Amino acid sequence: MTQPIRLLVGTTNQGKVREIQQLLHGVPCELVSLTAFPHLTEPDESGTSFEANARIKALAYASGSGLLTVAEDSGLVIDALDGAPGVQSARYLGPHATYPERFDAILAELARHPERPRTARFVCALAVAEGDRIVFEARGALEGEIAEAPRGMHGFGYDPIFLVPEFGCTTGELEAEEKLAVAHRGQAFRMLAYWLGARAKTR
Secondary structure, eight states, X not given: OOOOEEEXXXXXXXXXHHHHHHHTTXXXXXXXXXXXXXXXXXXXXXXXXXXXXXXXXXHHHHHHHOSEEEEEEEEEEEGGGTTOBGGGGGGTTOTTOOHHHHHHXXXXXXXXXXXXXOEEEEEEEEEEEETTEEEEEEEEEEEEEEOSSOOOSSSSTTGGGEEETTTTEETTTSOHHHHHHHSHHHHHHHHHHHHHHXXXXXX
C-alpha cells in the first residue's frame, strides 16, 4: 500500500489550517503543521506579490523541516485603495491591530472617496517546495466588493466586509462549505489536491 505523502503546512493560522484540512480531504497525504517544528522561525515576507511571499515561506520551511511543504500568501486587494491592503493584509495598521480596527480604517478611507468603485478581490497564491526547489504553484481569486459595514460571524480575517454580489452577502455570512466552494483559498487548494493526487499515483 502506498504511504501517504507527508506535507508540512506552513502556517500557524488555525483558521487556514482547518480550511486546508477540508480542502485536501480524501487526498493521500498526512498534514503536518508548524507546531511540529517549534525551532522554525517565520521568514521575512519581503516579497512584493502574494506569489513571491508564498515561495519565500515554502522554501524556508522546506529547508528547515526536510518535508514537502506548502505555504500560501493571501489577502484583500481593494481597487479604490490602489490595491491595499494587499500583501500587507495580515499586518495592515501594524501586526497587533484587530480586524475591527482594520475594518474601520478601510471603511473610513473608502468614505473619503465615494466616487471610486468599491470593487475588491480576495487573492491566494500557494507554492509547494521540495528541498530548495519550487515544484508546484497555484493561484485563486474571488471577485467582490467592500460592504458598507461588517456583516456576519463566520470565517476570519476580512470576511465580514467582503461582499459577494451573486450571493447578496459577505463571506462572513456564508457557511464554511459555501465559502470553500467559491473562495480564493478553495480554488488554489483544489488545484493542489489534484496535483498531490497525481503525485501520489507515481510513488
